[in-house]
Amino acid sequence: MVCEAQRKSQGKDKDMAIPVKLEVFEGPLDLLLHLIDKNKVDIYDIPIVEITQQYMDYIRQMETEDMNVMSEFLVMAATLIDIKCRMLLPKEVNEDGEEEDPRAELVQKLLEYKMFKFMSYELRDRQVDAEKNFYRGQHLPKEVAAYRQPVDYGELIGDMNLARLNEIFKALLKRQVDKIDPIRSNYGNIEKDEVDMDERSLFVEAYAQSHRxxxxxxxxxxxxxxxxxxxxxxxxLELMKTGKITISQENIFDDIMIESNMCVSA
Structure with missing residues (x-):
């Protein structure tokens, strides 16, 4: 009886629970900007302890099964805790002798995110305004669309005659001739000269055996x-490498002599 009474009491408490709807944020930076605006603090001087506590409270109330989304918020939570710990330690000094603020990198990311967020709002407003504009499509009567302005050939030709047309034609021909390169125009077609390496090798070997x-x-x-x-x-070069021929030259500008070391085939 006691257990049953407890179950009824728990069920009654559950029915009387007040549902709380959390705001949905697009990411951890969006949540941080919301907390900064909510607490009305300077973004360049973030009270890291207070903001971290509120951030962790929101994380505990999140109900999401998407591990990718949850991991992003957890990474930011770890970053806030790291900054909180570094704030408790003696401040580090850079090469210029200035004290480094552990929050500087986070502040830079928040400023960049805030800028892009406002830009997205501006683009969204422009899209909404553009959707309010309507344009009337082109609609012309068939008679108007099919109309072509008549051409007055007398006015078009004017004082033109056969002699004038002949001069223009000759000038066009001369202009085409001037475009031709007088040197390259005399070149013929370059044809590919294919030589069989094995055939040349047999020829040289036979020549060396016959002339010695x-x-x-x-x-x-x-x-x-x-x-x-x-x-x-x-x-x-290949025959000299294999020792089938010997090359000699008496003086520097004399002709190169080749002597065969191959046996004469019967």
């Missing part, structure tokens, strides 16, 4: 294109 000792200049003079000369030069 020959001039490097004479070998290059037998090539048909610049690309063949480059590839032949690379082949000579």
């Amino acid at each position: 000792r020959f001039s490097f200049r004479r070998l290059l003079e037998q090539q048909d294109s610049r690309m063949q000369i480059i590839v032949t030069f690379l082949v000579i």
Whole structure:
């Protein structure tokens, strides 16, 4: 009977409880600005103890299951407690000999948030004002939309005649000719010269086996294109690296002589 009476009493107290609706804030900085405005304190001289206590009271009354939102408020709560502890310690001095205020960074964030918040209010008011404006769409009768102003060809041509038109035509042609580069216009199309490296290597090896000792200049003079000369030069370097040929030069400006070290194939 006693338990039943207690349950009835608790149920009655619950029914008589006064519902309290908390204000919804967009974030911890929004809540801090509300507390500063509510207590009418200077944002540059925040009473950190009083504001922290009110902030923690609000945190305890919050009813939210969103951990992301709750974590933001808890991080700010930890920041306020840290500032509160640093306020109790001896003040730190920077390199210029000035005392550092632990609240300075928080004050800067609050000022920036307050500025952006007021800017959002201004944009919202402009949007509301813009929604009150209505514009009438273009609506023209078909006859007016289809009307085209007549062209007077006599007035358009004026004193123009065939001789004048011929002069204008020649001037346009001359202007086009002047735009042509006299040097580049004589260039032909650049075609890609493909040379097979393996084929050149076989050619040089066969040439070396048949001549045994020959001039490097004479070998290059037998090539048909610049690309063949480059590839032949690379082949000579590769054969010299592998020891298949030996290169010699008696004097600094003399012709380079190439001597084959390969056995003559039967």
